[in-house]
Amino acid sequence: MGLNSMSLKQNNFSHLTAKDRSSLSFPAKKVKEMGLLQGDILDFGCGFGKDVELLCKQGFSVEGYDKHYRPEYPEKQFDTIICFYVLNVLLPEEQSKVLMEISALLKATGKAYFVVRRDLVYEGFRIHKIHQKPTYQTNVILPFKSIFRNDFCEIYEYQHFNQLKKKKSDCPFCNPSSNTELILESAQAYSIFDKYPVNPGHALIIPKRHISDYFELSFKEQSSCIFMLNEVKKEIYKRFKPNGFNVGVNIGEFAGQTVSHVHIHLIPRYSGDVDDPIGGVRGVIPDKRKY
Structure with missing residues (x-):
């Protein structure tokens, strides 16, 4: 079986793409500069947690969750959720699961920021140069509001569907009440x-x-x-x-x-x-x- 025909059950090494850093990641710097880090913050898929550590030192209220490195699942909802480059290393089913998990962890009027890579040339499974394990990567397009893009990444802003302003419609499912859970x-x-x-x-x-x-x-x-x-x-x-x-x-x-x-x-x-x-x-x- 070739690398690119590997199944969901075999995408076991996505965590190996986490990087150990000594400074804030570019996405963390960018959302901070844009004033987007509000209230209680969750870094979903935080890897080794360096952004969490450094943002906390700068006075932000930040928790980190990572399925591999920080597996204690959050027990509350958050005003702001950041998710940096996580979706790029997940298969479609896994991406959808992350979107649903974040939707449940986000407060009714909160906002989440998904950062995805825009510099990927090769998609699919490949052998990680350092760890020599099959890791997956893919380009990701989301149907959310794009608030920043350069040659390397794009930032999407997500709000709950019932909080968005939509076109006039009598359909209750196209325009669910903002008070609906x-x-x-x-x-x-x-x-x-x-x-x-x-x-x-x-x-x-x-x-x-x-x-x-x-x-x-x-x-x-x-x-x-x-x-x-x-x-x-x-x-x-x-x-x-x-x-x-x-x-x-x-x-x-x-x-x-x-x-x-x-x-x-x-x-x-x-x-x-x-x-x-x-x-x-x-x-x-x-x-x-x-x-």
């Missing part, structure tokens, strides 16, 4: 709790692009929604401890769709929430529930 968010989709839940923890997974028919979503959009569904399920289970789940999508008026913007229902089920749960989603046609 977002569960998770990625580049392509976001998730919220249903406004009229049928059970505690009833969640919706929603693609950001306005389209009514699930089957007309691109493969990338469908994949993003299903990947988020898996992660939201974990979050719902952690919070509510249900005994089971129903997953459903209403497509078209005669299937009961009332909002013409795709949304996937994740409905937690609990022991005793109905007298007889046999048939599950077959109950959309009551006479056919049992078979």
